[in-house]
Amino acid sequence: MQYPEPIAQLIDSYMKLPGIGQKTATRLAFFTIDMQGDDVTRFAKSLISAKQDLRFCSICGNITEEDPCDICRDKTRDQSQVLVVEQAKDIMIMENMREYHGLYHVLNGVLSPIEGKGPEDLNIASLLKRLQQNDAIKEVIVATNATPEGEATAMYLSRLIKPSGIKVTRLAHGLSVGSDIEYADEMTLFKAVEGRTEM
Ligand SMILES: [Zn+2]
Numbered sequence: 001m002q003y004p005e006p007i008a009q010l011i012d013s014y015m016k017l018p019g020i021g022q023k024t025a026t027r028l029a030f031f032t033i034d035m036q037g038d039d040v041t042r043f044a045k046s047l048i049s050a051k052q053d054l055r056f057c058s059i060c061g062n063i064t065e066e067d068p069c070d071i072c073r074d075k076t077r078d079q080s081q082v083l084v085v086e087q088a089k090d091i092m093i094m095e096n097m098r099e100y101h102g103l104y105h106v107l108n109g110v111l112s113p114i115e116g117k118g119p120e121d122l123n124i125a126s127l128l129k130r131l132q133q134n135d136a137i138k139e140v141i142v143a144t145n146a147t148p149e150g151e152a153t154a155m156y157l158s159r160l161i162k163p164s165g166i167k168v169t170r171l172a173h174g175l176s177v178g179s180d181i182e183y184a185d186e187m188t189l190f191k192a193v194e195g196r197t198e199m
Pocket of ligand 1: 057058059060061062068069070071072073
């Protein structure tokens with residue numbers, strides 16, 4: 001027996017999300033059918049709005065409603081430090097820590113030969129251009145995750161940036177090996193920033 005087309009399509013859509021297989025997608029689809037009409041409308045609108053109303057900051061690559069983003073526009077922030085993260089969501093995690101007051105740059109991934117991701121697929125050219133055009137920047141803190149890909153990306157960036165005389169540092173390994181910034185508690189993250197080492 002086949003599901004009616006609208007349910008089949010909904011299951012299909014849920015399956016496009018990471019970590020969602022057929023079984024979970026089916027459960028979510030039936031859950032959605034049972035939801036209040038208002039809630040479903042709000043859910044659908046928020047999906048469309050997230051895609052339509054957000055853009056990438058032309059300076060740092062953060063996700064924003066306005067370009068440049070709030071952080072890049074904020075002149076009270078320390079203009080001498082740029083903290084490089086893998087994903088825009090990592091900025092939120094660093095900001096919640098409230099101990100870092102510099103600027104950011106979002107790579108939008110890491111170098112990964114397996115996934116066919118090379119330097120040209122990441123926001124590396126924009127970072128180099130930014131460093132070239134802005135001599136207020138004195139330090140680049142590489143905060144990629146402590147995974148093999150994150151480490152390789154950090155090394156790659158260090159080799160590119162160091163000849164320009166800008167200091168390149170890496171978060172200290174308060175972060176356990178293989179861990180994502182996402183799962184670090186605020187104290188661990190704070191210590192990792194405090195104890196960062198020069199590359
Ligand atoms: Zn920005």
